[in-house]
Amino acid sequence: MPNLSDMTKINPTALLKENGLKHTRQRVRVLEEIALDTVAISQPELEKKLGKEIDRVTLYRILNIYQDKGILHRIMDINGTANYAICSAACSEDHHHDDHVHFNCTCCLKIYCLEVKAPHLKMPHGFKAVTTNTTAYGICEKCAQLETESGTELQ
Amino acid sequence: MPNLSDMTKINPTALLKENGLKHTRQRVRVLEEIALDTVAISQPELEKKLGKEIDRVTLYRILNIYQDKGILHRIMDINGTANYAICSAACSEDHHHDDHVHFNCTCCLKIYCLEVKAPHLKMPHGFKAVTTNTTAYGICEKCAQLETESGTELQ
DNA sequence: GAGTTTTTGCAAATGTATTGCATTTAGTAT
């Protein structure tokens, strides 16, 4: 269920200016697309949606620059594919603060940003955590429903 | 610092038998290699070490079967590359119990299995976690040392 | 509106992982 109201939360033009990035059609489109949903979107999905408007390489470069600037955060799904979601306002170029828990559905592979704060971890001597990633794996509600409705045909 | 004493903890032949897997030279070698260190080892590293003895495809298949059987657990590094470490004895085919925290060095990319239990997560309604992965990112002690010794030449 | 710098698109390449199939090997029964 795409949460369209979230779209209003970001202003692509302003966001680009704030971060000293040139305003281009491609960069605006990527932000628009990702902001459509709070669920993280994978690179392949983005490419499927934007592939006719934006070159694949450009998409990769835009995603990388957004991550560097703290505009997007990247979460790897269970298969090692990159997924992206809009960062919270607290994020900056130097430091990401998206310290919420992610849920990765092992059926549809969607990654949900949960409103659960990632617990603080006490590190043993010699290890200094800069960021952490806490991801739970399981079946999301949508997939669980499909499963009960139609026997066992998982996607 | 490879922890050679850990090697004694596993018995490849017994482990294969317990899991109903045929005893082959290749499978034993993979277990031996991974058991050399408590630090997780990446597929590319494994391939570099074993590539002359074992075909790349065979290596992938062995790693997958070990993961399915609960002999190894797989951790994705920050770039989405698969890393493998020996599972705790509690793991089985149905369920992994490697609920410890991982530390992924963003410099050397090594993944350490920490002796820190991953905190329990309360899931919001609709999400049921089967397994969780908690990974902290930062610079490991070894890389931090190299950094101070020799200015800023990382790796 | 011209000039400079950055961004984009295309082609090619790299790296990780999977599939199909013929050959070899392990475990088992003889």
Add this chain to the structure above:
DNA sequence: ATACTAAATGCAATACATTTGCAAAAACTC
């Protein structure tokens, strides 16, 4: 020991995600 059968391996080809180099196009500045 030997033969049999099922499973595992190696090789070639393929899929997929990501990166690099470079020329053309677009964005900001004066």
